[in-house]
Amino acid sequence: MISRQAPRPPDSPRIFVPPALALRAAILGALAVVLFGVLLFRLWYLQILSGNQYLQQANANRLREVxxxxxxxxxxxxxxxxxxxxxxxxxxxxxxxxxxxxxxxxxxxxxxxxxxxxxxxxxxxxxxxxxxxxxxxxxxxxxxxxxxxxxxxxxxxxxxxxxxxxxxxxxxxxxxxxxxxxxxxxxxxxxxxxxxxxxxxxxxxxxxxxxxxxxxxxxxxxxxxxxxxKYEVNAAGEAEPAAIAPxxxxxxxxxxxSLSLGLQRSAEQALLEGIDHARAAGKPASTGAFVAMDPLTGELLAIGSYPSLNPSIFAKPRTKAEYKALTGQGTSEAGEEPAPLTDRATEGLYPTGSTFKPITAMAALEAGILTPQETLGAGTCITVSAEKFCNAGKQEFGNVGLVEALKVSSDTYFFTVGERANAYGDVIQNMAHKLGVGRPTEVDLPNEIEGEVPDARWRQEMNHRQERCEREHPRDPKGKCGYVSEIKQWSVGENMDLAVGQGALQTSPLQMATAYSTLVNAYLNNGNGWKVTPHLGLEVDAPNGALLQRLSYPPQYKVHLNPYDLGVVFEGIHKAASEAGGTSAPVWAGWNQEAHPVYGKTGTAEVAGKVEQSWYMCYVADPTRPIVIAVTIPQGGFGAEAAAPVARLIASSWFGAPKRFIAGSSKTN
Amino acid sequence: MSVSAINQGTAPSVMASNEAVDGGVSARVLRAPVDPLLTLGVIGLGVCSIMTLHSVTRGFIPSSPNYYVDRQAAYLIVGLIAMLVLAGFDYTLLRRIGRPLYVAMLISLLAVRVLGHASNGSQRAIQFPFFAFQASELGKVLLVVALSGFIVDRFRRIRERSNTAQVMLVGLVAAMLVIVQPDVGSGLVYLAITFTVVFVAGVPGRHLATLAAVGVAAVGLVLVAAPAMGVHLLKPYQEQRLTSFLHPSTDPQKQGYQQEESKIAIGSGQKTGDVSAPQTTLDFVPEDDTDFVFAAVGERYGFVGAALVLSLYALVIWRVLRIMTLAKDLFGAVLSGGVLAMLLFQVFINVGMAIGISPITGITLPLMSYGGSSVLATLLALGLVQSIYARARATHALKGRDLAVI
The missing domain is CATH 3.90.1310.10 (Penicillin-binding protein 2a (Domain 2))
Structure with missing residues (x-):
């Protein structure tokens, strides 16, 4: 069978494989199985079980978004x-x-x-x-x-x-x-x-x-x-040329x-005209504000503040000093300085002068401490607690009823009402708050001010603040604390000042417009009024114009007032704007009072050390588009001189009437 | 049992001529001179390497996108030829020249210190035209041969403690020369080879237990005790690399960054991978052609591809283990055991590094990583194993036992 001789083993001496080798080989084999098992299990864990998570990490690694x-x-x-x-x-x-x-x-x-x-x-x-x-x-x-x-x-x-x-x-x-x-x-x-x-x-x-x-x-x-x-980047963070859909x-x-472009433009023009007029008359007026509002809904038809600025200047960065000049911060009194960023219509804090008188009248009537027929205010001045309270220009109106008092703006009448109201507590203050003065209006704008209608509690708080400041700076109370307030008790005199919109009253044109609007819709609805929420936003629309959301600013609460009393007050301010002897009647000369009766009240606020602030509040009636207008021009002089003519121009624009600027000459408040 | 079978078994080197005379076709296929499955595994890994490197290295040199692939293919082909040539060579002759080989290895490692050029902060290779010779790679094979010869020659003393110590010392000297290059990874491979050679040769169990204890103590001393006392036997970055897999980090400044990015790459490959492989292509995983090539496999071909590569390695290691048990003499068995240790250790540490369960070391993934020294050394080692297979088959045939192909 075997044709050739088997070859000799090539190596000698031969060492035979020991039997223990089989065991050791088995151990090595088992080790290899275990090691491969570990690797495979780990791979399974990484790729199958946690693959998604690692994929996200990998994407986060390489994808950057701009x-x-x-x-x-x-x-x-x-x-x-x-x-x-x-x-x-x-x-x-x-x-x-x-x-x-x-x-x-x-x-x-x-x-x-x-x-x-x-x-x-x-x-x-x-x-x-x-x-x-x-x-x-x-x-x-x-x-x-x-x-x-x-x-x-x-x-x-x-x-x-x-x-x-x-x-x-x-x-x-x-x-x-x-x-x-x-x-x-x-x-x-x-x-x-x-x-x-x-x-x-x-x-x-x-x-x-x-x-x-x-x-x-x-x-x-x-x-x-x-x-x-999206950009794909490499490990060094450099962009890779890869097309990723943005x-x-x-x-x-x-x-x-709710703004009306036409009304806004002519109102701003009118305000400028009023300020120019005041300056021409030698008044140092440099600022002003107006509000035009639908009294039934609170929609703001026009609202403006002078001076203004072109917002496109914010396209490039401002320096701090430039910004301060724009906001008026860092200067002594914001109201004084041009500060074009300040919206004087919502952020301005002013006393209102006689435009407050209808509020005082409503307060006294509602409280039952005054009847429309009662005649008051004889003499040029009245003296209370050794302090003299006089009519502007020392005028004498005699004893008049409420209608006449509003028409001629008798200070002595309202001083008397203020004196009487003080005995009944916060009669005037409560009415002012109810109508929206000294309270946030909740307008859809940032930075609205709250304002202040002074009362006994407010006086206490001021005293506390003054005392605290003086305690903290015992060396130089005047210098450090400025002069927050002199320490004194709430006095009847302060209530009398409030009754004519003077003293410590601080409010904005927007608050006054809200208060008048509330009075107007109560007047129009038989005494059942509501405090409107002034607002600008009407709708949110898609870029193609489709309506996305209607913005809703419902009235805040109901205001019930006696319709008879309301009638008297509105008769008074209508006569003030339309009848001979009325404070703003000359301003409205030639105005079609039948078509659009005007209910207007002038105001001349005295500010210590400054020329008077000209105010005018009015409601111009219309069956479909009534309007309440508030105008103020600090340091503009008497109400009829500067603010009232501006209000007429605004009303003219709203109703399409010929525009006439007639400065009134009334020297009453 | 036919005559031709005996002929082939005894003299594979002249097999072809004999076969031509009297061998049948079926017999020739069944009694190929090399282990077919081992060869298949090697070729499979070579193909995987070329496929992976083809996409990974495409952008390295924009003017010649195939530069790396062409070279790797050349290394693989040259290596495969070398493997087949070695398969026909009688490995037992090597036993006699074990000592000269060991000396040659020491000289080549020392030559690297003197003539070598630095790359990535360590001096590992000598630059020849067309080729940078990395002595530590070939040294692995030389160490396997030398140690096997050494321990088999002194087999009578195998139960003596001093013998074990001496063999370990021989391996340790080589390992230290590599570690100071510095190439801690290869040094660890040398130690793994040495330990396995001692193990396979049949050193008593208590010696092995002592060695294991000494090993654990050494690791503890180098990485924990000595640094705690302010003595750094390794450079701080080396310490960090060896321990950072225990506390991964995505901080690019830290040593664990590569490993974390490699994990992200492999994990994001999920089941079947992503051919665009952004994580490796955009350089988030550095060294993705060499040490971290497995990250590229995992991201590009997913679990399927990574598991396939691991299976090919398992195939190769199984065949080497099998050849170890079939070896006709102890020298062959120990030699196979050393090659097995070299492959298994490198695959486990390298893949483990890529998936975050073993330290960061500069160990290549055999046959997959780009690099001529590594590819050639691995294929030479497998050539020796093929040779052991061929001799073993011949012996078994002589004893009248046919050796099934599988």
Whole structure:
């Protein structure tokens, strides 16, 4: 069978494999099985069980997002005309990853771009360096609004500017310049403090948000939702050329407000005319405010404050000093300074002068401490507790009833009422609060003031504050505490001052307009009135104009007043505006009182050390479009001189009547 | 049992001519001179390596995207030829030149210290034209051969403690030379080889237990006790790399970063992987062509691909283990055991590093990682194993037992 001899074992001496080898091989094999088992189990855990989580981590590693801004919603007036809109501008940006590789090549791009954009090349280099440090992948904005010439040039000569790109951005634009600027507000990049605020939850850093006025109050509607440009980056954070579809931004909703563009424009024009008139008469008037409101709904038809400013100045950063000049902060008295950012219609704090008298009258009548027929106020002055309270210009109206007292604005009459009311507690104060004076109106604007209707408790509090301050600064109480108040008890004199809208009363034109509106709708509804909520917002609309949400500002509470008493008060202020001898009757000369009866009250507030503040409050009746107008011009003189003619111009514009500026000559309050 | 079978078994090197004369086709297939499954596993891993590197290295040199793949393919082909040549070579001859080989290995490791060029902070390779010779890779194979010869020659003293100590010392000297390069990873491979050689050769169990205890104590001393006393036997970064898998971190400044990114890459591969493999392509995992090549496999081909690669390794190791038990002499068995230790240790530590369960060491993944020294050394080692297989088959045939292919 075996044809050849088996070969000799090749190696000698041979060492035979020991039997123990089998066991050791088995141990090695078992070890290998265990090790492979461990590896496979771990792989299973990583890839199958936790795969999703690791995939997310991997995506987070490589995907970076640069938000693309959303266009803000427009603000339109009650007829849909744009008050604030957007303008598309092209921002010039540099994508660092697409710049030339060599330093010399980059410098050439910077220099070329500097020439086109009228910037310094060093500045561009700095911006690129800073942006690149923050995020390697994201383009750096060099100039936001470069102007069409530069953009065309850059687009045409793209090959000369590698890495330079154009990104459309939305800029706020104000077609009517400084019109209603304080109310519309302005926008700016969100800052650290705002990011922490509740209303801005979820807003990305760098987003443009409303900073004041309606832009601020309705920011969540107007803001929209930013989109995102996604970039794939490598481990070094540099952008990779990969096409990832961007997430589009969602435009903000439009806000329709109750303002009437036409009325707003003529009202601002009228206010300016009133201030000019006062200045021509030698009065140092430099500021003013007006409110025009629908008394039944609280819709604000026009609201303005002078001086104003063009909000587009906030497109570029302000210095601190410039900002202070705009807000009037850091100066002694905000009301004095031009401070165009202050909305004097809602934030101004003023005594109202005689425009307060209808409130005093209603209070006394409702409390039953006065009848319309009772005649009071004889003499030029009355003396209470050794203090003399006189009519303006030492006039003598004799003993008059309520209607006549309102018509001629008899101070002595209302001083007497104030003196009487003091014995019954907070009669006037309660009525003022009920009608909306000295209380927040809850208007849809930020920064509304509360105001103050002084009473005994308020006086106590002032005393406490003064005492505390003097305790803290015993060395120099006058210097340190200023002069909060002299320590004294609430006196009947203070109540008498309040009765004529003087003394420590502090309120705003908006509060007064709210109070008159409440009186008007009670008057029109047989004594069943309601305290309206003044407001601007009407609707939130989609960018295509479709209604998204109707904004609702229902009245805050019902106000029941005696209709007979209301009739007397309104008769008084109607006569004041229409009958010979009425304080503002000359101002309304030639006005069609049958079609649009005017119920108006002048006011002349005395402010220590200053020229009188001119006030006028009126209600002009109309079956469908009634209007309450409040006008004030600090340091403008008597009510009939400056404020009342402005109110007439506003009413003329509202009812389409010929515009006539007639300064009244009434020297009563 | 046919005549031709005996002929082939006894003289594989002349098999081809004999076969041509009197062998049947079926017999030739069944009695191939190499272990077919081991060869299949090796070729499979080579293909996986080329596929993975093809996508990983495409972007490394934009002007020649196939640079790395071409070279790796050349290494694999040269290595496979070397393996087949070695399979026909009688490995028992090596026993006699064990000592000269050991000396040559020590000289080559020392030469690296003198002539070598530094890469990634350590001096591991000598630059030749077209090729950077990494002495520690070839040294693994030389160590396996030398140690096996050494311990088998002194087999009569196998139960003596001093013998065990001497063998360990021989391995330790080589390991220390590598560790000071510094290449801690390869040094650990040397230690694993040494321990396994001693184990397979049949050293008494109590010696092994003592060695294991000494090993644990040494690790404790180097990584825990000495640093606590302010003595750093390793460089601080080496210590961190060895221990960071115990406390992973995504801080790019820390040593654990690579490992964490590698885990993310592998995990994100999920079941079937993502051919775009962003994590490795965008450089989040460094060294994804060499030490972290498994991360690229895991991300690109998912669990399916990673498990396939592991299966191929399991196949190779199973075959080596089997050949170890079939070896016709102790030298062959110990030699196979050393190669098995080398492969198993490297695969476990490297894959474990990529999936976050073993320390970060510069150990390559045999046959998968890009690099000529590693590929050639691995294939030379497997060539020796094939040779052991061939001789074993011949012996078994002589004893009248046919050796099934599988």
């Amino acid at each position: 938000p693309t801004p959303a266009p803000r919603g427009e603000i339109v007036d009650r007829e849909g005309r744009a008050l604030v809109e957007n303008r598309v501008a092209n921002a010039v940006q540099i994508a660092p990853s697409e710049l030339p590789q060599t330093a010399a090549g980059r410098e050439q791009v910077y220099r070329g771009l500097a020439r086109v954009l009228h910037m310094r090349a060093g500045h561009i280099r700095e911006l690129v360096g800073k942006g690149y440090d923050e995020a390697h992948y994201a383009p750096v904005t060099i100039k936001t609004d470069a102007g069409p010439g530069a953009l065309t040039l850059l687009a045409e000569r793209q090959s000369e500017f590698p890495g330079v790109i154009q990104q459309p951005v939305w800029l706020r634009s104000y077609p009517f310049g400084d019109m209603a600027a304080q109310v519309l507000g302005y926008v700016g990049q969100i800052d650290e403090a705002e990011l922490a605020r509740r209303g801005f939850r979820g807003v990305l850093p760098g987003t443009i948000v409303g900073q004041a006025g309606l832009e601020y109050y309705y920011d969540s509607y107007l803001r929209g939702r930013p989109g995102a440009q 997430t589009p931004s969602v435009a903000g909703s439009n806000l329709k407000v």
